[in-house]
Amino acid sequence: MSTENPLLTMTGLPPFQHIKPEHVEPALKSLIQSNREQLEKLLKDNEHYSWDNLIQPLEDMDDRLGRMWSPVSHMNSVVNSDELRDAYNNCLPLLSEYSTEMGQNVELYEAYKSIKDSPEFDTLDTAQKKIIDNALRDFHLSGIDLPVEKKKRYREIKQQLSKLTSKYEENILDATQAWSKHITDEKLLSGLPDSALAMAKQAAEAKELNGWLFTLNFPSYYAVLSYADDRALREEMYQAYSSRASEQGPNAGEFDNSEIMEDILSLRHELAQLLGFKNYAERSLATKMADTPEQVLTFLHDLAKRSKPMAKQELAELTGFARQEHDVSDLSAWDIAYYGEKLRQHTFDFSEEDLKPYFPETKVIPGMFEVVKRLYGISINEVDGIEKWHDDVHFYEIRDDKNELRGQFYLDLYARDKKRGGAWMDDCIGRKRNVDGSLQIPVAYLTCNLTQPIGDDPALFTHNEVTTLFHEFGHGLHHMLTRVEHIGVSGINGVAWDAVELPSQFMENWCWEREALESIAAHYQSGESIPDELFNKMYAAKNFQAGMQMVRQIEFSLFDFRMYHEYQPELKGTGSIQKILDEVRSEVAVVIPPPYNRFQHGFSHIFAGGYAAGYYSYKWAEVLSADAFSLFEEKGIFDSETGSAFLESVLEQGGTKEPMELFKAFRGREPQIDALLRHSGIA
Numbered sequence: 049m050s051t052e053n054p055l056l057t058m059t060g061l062p063p064f065q066h067i068k069p070e071h072v073e074p075a076l077k078s079l080i081q082s083n084r085e086q087l088e089k090l091l092k093d094n095e096h097y098s099w100d101n102l103i104q105p106l107e108d109m110d111d112r113l114g115r116m117w118s119p120v121s122h123m124n125s126v127v128n129s130d131e132l133r134d135a136y137n138n139c140l141p142l143l144s145e146y147s148t149e150m151g152q153n154v155e156l157y158e159a160y161k162s163i164k165d166s167p168e169f170d171t172l173d174t175a176q177k178k179i180i181d182n183a184l185r186d187f188h189l190s191g192i193d194l195p196v197e198k199k200k201r202y203r204e205i206k207q208q209l210s211k212l213t214s215k216y217e218e219n220i221l222d223a224t225q226a227w228s229k230h231i232t233d234e235k236l237l238s239g240l241p242d243s244a245l246a247m248a249k250q251a252a253e254a255k256e257l258n259g260w261l262f263t264l265n266f267p268s269y270y271a272v273l274s275y276a277d278d279r280a281l282r283e284e285m286y287q288a289y290s291s292r293a294s295e296q297g298p299n300a301g302e303f304d305n306s307e308i309m310e311d312i313l314s315l316r317h318e319l320a321q322l323l324g325f326k327n328y329a330e331r332s333l334a335t336k337m338a339d340t341p342e343q344v345l346t347f348l349h350d351l352a353k354r355s356k357p358m359a360k361q362e363l364a365e366l367t368g369f370a371r372q373e374h375d376v377s378d379l380s381a382w383d384i385a386y387y388g389e390k391l392r393q394h395t396f397d398f399s400e401e402d403l404k405p406y407f408p409e410t411k412v413i414p415g416m417f418e419v420v421k422r423l424y425g426i427s428i429n430e431v432d433g434i435e436k437w438h439d440d441v442h443f444y445e446i447r448d449d450k451n452e453l454r455g456q457f458y459l460d461l462y463a464r465d466k467k468r469g470g471a472w473m474d475d476c477i478g479r480k481r482n483v484d485g486s487l488q489i490p491v492a493y494l495t496c497n498l499t500q501p502i503g504d505d506p507a508l509f510t511h512n513e514v515t516t517l518f519h520e521f522g523h524g525l526h527h528m529l530t531r532v533e534h535i536g537v538s539g540i541n542g543v544a545w546d547a548v549e550l551p552s553q554f555m556e557n558w559c560w561e562r563e564a565l566e567s568i569a570a571h572y573q574s575g576e577s578i579p580d581e582l583f584n585k586m587y588a589a590k591n592f593q594a595g596m597q598m599v600r601q602i603e604f605s606l607f608d609f610r611m612y613h614e615y616q617p618e619l620k621g622t623g624s625i626q627k628i629l630d631e632v633r634s635e636v637a638v639v640i641p642p643p644y645n646r647f648q649h650g651f652s653h654i655f656a657g658g659y660a661a662g663y664y665s666y667k668w669a670e671v672l673s674a675d676a677f678s679l680f681e682e683k684g685i686f687d688s689e690t691g692s693a694f695l696e697s698v699l700e701q702g703g704t705k706e707p708m709e710l711f712k713a714f715r716g717r718e719p720q721i722d723a724l725l726r727h728s729g730i731a
């Protein structure tokens with residue numbers, strides 16, 4: 049065995065093909081050990097602390113650790129294996145321990161305070177000041193002020209939470225892969241479009257099966273729910289999907305997240321109380337743009353009140369349509385998407401399927417790059433010969449109008465086995481100025497679970513998939529186009545979580561503009577752009593069921609926030625999670641799912657991800673993104689002056705200033721909700 053550990057020797061991009069599970073633990077242990085020694089030395093050697101003799105070296109240490117861990121955590125999400133999973137999980141307690149130890153280091157805290165109180169502080173730039181202020185805030189949030197016993201408890205809680213959230217995520221992945229539907233009788237497949245059939249055939253062939261294989265990967269599941277005429281098939285798929293990782297459904301109890309969720313909630317509540325907050329919702333807001341729980345709840349209730357009448361009307365229309373046209377009088381959860389699609393076709397003579405031939409990957413990707421070239425003057429080109437974790441991955445670089453290299457990214461588009469569902473952007477390398485004066489260029493991972501290519505044709509995406517891609521690309525640009533040179537607040541670092549969806553949701557708007565669609569859409573065979581007639585139908589159908597979608601997002605947001613805000617320890621294990629969800633549904637939802645639905649068991653955003661008591665962020669930031677876009681509506685969607693203004697006042701600024709300040713710098717005033725309501729057809 050070689051003694052070289054690629055995770056320790058890497059200098060630039062991660063050597064994905066050389067990183068093996070056995071490298072992970074030794075690399076992490078070695079880096080943590082050397083960081084500890086270095087910190088001790090820094091604290092001991094210096095009498096007076098300054099940015100250069102303390103914070104700069106600390107940022108470098110953090111960065112090194114982050115850069116080592118990033119590919120490991122990423123591979124655990126996109127090319128999962130038993131060995132990597134074990135290695136990853138063995139590291140979680142070490143990382144948690146290290147992070148708490150840093151956050152509770154009183155000597156280090158005093159050193160930060162001394163810099164804050166020294167004359168040097170006034171001479172630092174905005175980014176440096178913000179980093180120090182954030183650090184002082186985070187020391188408090190890590191329990192620096194607590195007595196020894198409570199500090200110890202804080203540490204234990206963090207340890208347990210990191211294990212539980214990882215297990216929660218694993219259960220979803222395993223439950224998603226554990227179930228599939230093998231079909232050999234073609235009669236059962238009536239209604240499914242050719243693209244879905246080809247995808248299912250390809251999935252069957254990959255497992256050396258005859259016929260068709262449908263899985264719980266989203267593109268496969270969604271096609272059946274939207275198009276399969278066979279009601280029993282839709283019901284079976286719906287039941288399997290909506291009960292994943294729970295005590296219900298076909299794999300009941302096998303990957304059950306029930307207890308894990310109870311434990312996560314109770315530990316987060318205890319953690320918040322240790323720190324002097326009433327509950328975890330308050331703790332969550334300590335680092336967000338929203339000030340109080342009341343502010344969040346009022347915002348959500350108000351939005352619900354405005355949207356629910358429209359949602360009700362839409363459901364009534366759907367119910368009436370199913371009864372009149374299809375003689376179905378009892379719409380169930382597995383009928384909503386199916387008859388919704390039929391109603392869309394009936395009303396607008398338009399199906400999501402009609403657009404797919406116009407969104408081949410070979411047009412969408414260069415077209416998306418063309419859009420941002422016109423907006424921000426940046427050029428994006430593919431770079432070959434870079435090590436990747438999978439053959440389907442592409443690698444690109446971004447250069448600005450002065451040909452300066454601004455960022456690089458990996459694009460991993462398709463759904464596949466051993467890859468976590470959903471779409472996300474993650475940080476591989478962050479932008480910073482090194483002590484030797486060189487610049488570290490930011491690198492991002494853009495990950496989606498879109499429909500893969502079938503046979504020799506390019507992948508054909510739904511419009512919704514294209515929108516998802518633009519969303520993640522928006523996050524990516526925020527990470528990569530930053531001008532900030534201190535990693536703690538460069539890119540998305542240090543950006544309040546309820547403002548972080550601004551650049552991403554903002555990008556989605558271009559997917560609806562005729563002028564932009566000229567760049568991103570063309571028929572994969574004829575090369576024709578979307579015909580006017582089809583575009584008009586698509587646009588007319590834009591707000592189809594927008595009220596129902598709105599109340600669904602509000603349902604998720606309220607459920608998440610209230611669950612943390614109203615948590616009562618004595619109710620643990622008594623079904624209080626389901627009870628809150630039921631209450632929220634009776635207030636805002638128009639579609640009530642069947643009793644076995646365990647949506648919450650797969651809601652990793654709020655249990656395992658960073659959105660705990662923060663899912664409202666999507667709607668909150670949508671007010672910002674819709675209002676920001678409305679300036680482009682006024683000035684022209686490719687107005688380069690407005691584009692530069694957005695680039696300079698929002699995208700390049702990272703977390704150096706409060707989001708409200710950045711927004712006002714761009715928009716010239718505080719955000720208004722009107723644009724969001726107008727875009728959703730609710731105003």
Ligand SMILES: [Zn+2]
Nearest residue numbers: 519523549552
């Ligand atoms: Zn997002």
